[in-house]
Amino acid sequence: MRKLLVMLLVVALMAVAQLPVAVQAGSEAPGAPPQAFQGAAACAGVSLETPSTPECEAFMAARPSPNVSQLPADMGIISDITFIRFNRNEVSIYDGPGGARVDTLVTGYMYVAPDAFEDDYARLSPGRWVSLNDATFGSPSSFSGVTINGGLDMPFAWILWGHDAVKSPGGLSDRENGRYERFQLVNIYATVNVSGWNWHLIGPGHWTNQQNLSIVYPGAPAEFGGNWAGINIYEQNLVAYSGGAPVMATLVSSGVRNGEWDTRFGTFDVDTRVEAGTMNGAEGSPDFYSLDLVPYAQYFDGLISMHGTYWHNSFGYPHSHGCVNLSVSDAKWLYSFLGEGSTVHVYLGDA
Numbered sequence: 001m002r003k004l005l006v007m008l009l010v011v012a013l014m015a016v017a018q019l020p021v022a023v024q025a026g027s028e029a030p031g032a033p034p035q036a037f038q039g040a041a042a043c044a045g046v047s048l049e050t051p052s053t054p055e056c057e058a059f060m061a062a063r064p065s066p067n068v069s070q071l072p073a074d075m076g077i078i079s080d081i082t083f084i085r086f087n088r089n090e091v092s093i094y095d096g097p098g099g100a101r102v103d104t105l106v107t108g109y110m111y112v113a114p115d116a117f118e119d120d121y122a123r124l125s126p127g128r129w130v131s132l133n134d135a136t137f138g139s140p141s142s143f144s145g146v147t148i149n150g151g152l153d154m155p156f157a158w159i160l161w162g163h164d165a166v167k168s169p170g171g172l173s174d175r176e177n178g179r180y181e182r183f184q185l186v187n188i189y190a191t192v193n194v195s196g197w198n199w200h201l202i203g204p205g206h207w208t209n210q211q212n213l214s215i216v217y218p219g220a221p222a223e224f225g226g227n228w229a230g231i232n233i234y235e236q237n238l239v240a241y242s243g244g245a246p247v248m249a250t251l252v253s254s255g256v257r258n259g260e261w262d263t264r265f266g267t268f269d270v271d272t273r274v275e276a277g278t279m280n281g282a283e284g285s286p287d288f289y290s291l292d293l294v295p296y297a298q299y300f301d302g303l304i305s306m307h308g309t310y311w312h313n314s315f316g317y318p319h320s321h322g323c324v325n326l327s328v329s330d331a332k333w334l335y336s337f338l339g340e341g342s343t344v345h346v347y348l349g350d351a
Contacts (some may be wrong), residue, residue: 039190039201040154046190046201051168053092059064060204062191066156066185068146068249076139076308076332077276077295083111083138083310084122091097091134095244097121099129108288111138111311140310144329145182145250152218155188158237158251160214160316165206174243178206188215212252214316217248221347222267228343229306229334231324233263235349236316238306238324240337248337250330253319263346268300270342273335279307296331300344307331 039046042059046052086107091102097119114122114130121129127140165178169192180186185203191201197209214235221230223244230239240248255263274297280290296307306324308331319325326334 001254009202039188043190044202046192048169048192048194051192051201051207052205056201057204060187060189062185064203065110066146066187068156068185069148069149070146071248071250071329071333073142073144073145074329074332075310077094078140078293078308078310078328081113081293082115082117083140083292084129084132084135084271085111085311086111086135088134091130093124094121094129094131095127096129098232103128105130106288108290110290111292112290113292138310141313141315142249142329143313143315143327145327145333146185147248148246152216152246155215155217157186157188157202157213157215158185158316159184159208160212160268163212164197165202165208167205167207169207170194170197171275178203179210180206180208188212189214196231216246218246220246222245222345224343224345226342227337227339228345229338231255231263231344231346232304233265233346233348236318238326238330238334240334248333250326251315252306253312253314253325255320255322256318263304263320263322263324264301265346265348266301268344268346270298270300270338270340270344271339272299273297274299274305275314275335295328296326296335298335298338298342298344301346306334 031067040059043056046056091105092101093105095102116123123129159180162181164173164175167177188200190201191198199207201325214237226239238250238252239246255261276293276295278292279294297305299305304322308328309325
């Protein structure tokens with residue numbers, strides 16, 4: 001009954017698609033919560049005046065990529081499900097393929113999982129069909145996070161959007177210097193602050209601004225026993241820990257930071273888990289949404305959960321009405337790793 005009530009009462013605080021913000025969550029102002037230097041020890045001599053040292057160059061050659069392993073893409077419980085999204089605010093309901101119109105559906109932002117398809121029509125339930133001319137097929141993201149091999153001795157990061165690296169901290173983009181693409185993984189070998197912005201060394205002669213990255217730092221943000229999750233709102237990522245050891249990391253999309261849909265900071269416990277269920281809310285308003293079979297939801301702050309997200313690929317940017325959106329693959333992994341009572345720690349930067 002408790003699970004049923006949770007699914008019936010989910011309101012506009014959970015995640016629905018919004019336009020992604022232009023930059024990373026923590027980049028509204030230069031110098032938002034600075035991290036202590038945690039680059040590679042071999043690159044400790046790197047500075048604004050000395051952007052390269054022989055020791056650091058040798059280390060980068062020996063350690064060109066993070067010591068992590070990609071999680072396989074796994075749609076789990078929705079593997080065989082086809083989702084459609086309506087591309088009109090109202091669509092006609094028919095009594096059969098090419099049949100008589102019997103109703104009108106006000107869609108809002110809606111994804112549904114039809115139980116049958118026939119002649120360019122999809123069946124929502126017995127006697128209720130919609131034309132596929134009014135719909136678009138869903139395409140869940142194949143993005144997945146990484147498992148961490150034997151701990152971290154320096155930070156690593158995901159590239160948040162495709163861009164060209166620069167040759168020195170605070171420099172101008174140089175197309176011939178090195179191109180980095182969205183979701184690419186890089187080490188953070190050294191960090192230099194220029195005019196309040198952190199610039200990170202991610203390869204030989206390759207520097208990039210903090211706005212372009214979601215960084216995972218070696219140190220845990222708090223101390224908890226057992227398996228738990230730390231959600232860094234500034235970096236828009238999640239790290240799963242066993243005690244103090246990081247074992248998995250991934251990008252997330254938390255609540256849009258507008259004072260209404262923020263994901264609340266604090267330490268919580270997972271209290272309800274739903275393998276797949278409908279989420280909807282804001283009926284009658286422009287923000288109305290309805291999402292079928294949201295997978296691997298773990299509720300930790302009232303109606304706020306971590307859950308799989310098949311309707312967008314904006315991981316690394318705030319995007320929800322308060323929930324913590326994960327790719328379906330990552331949500332499935334986390335659903336197996338955590339359980340009822342597991343700690344969820346939501347924090348900003350290194351707070």
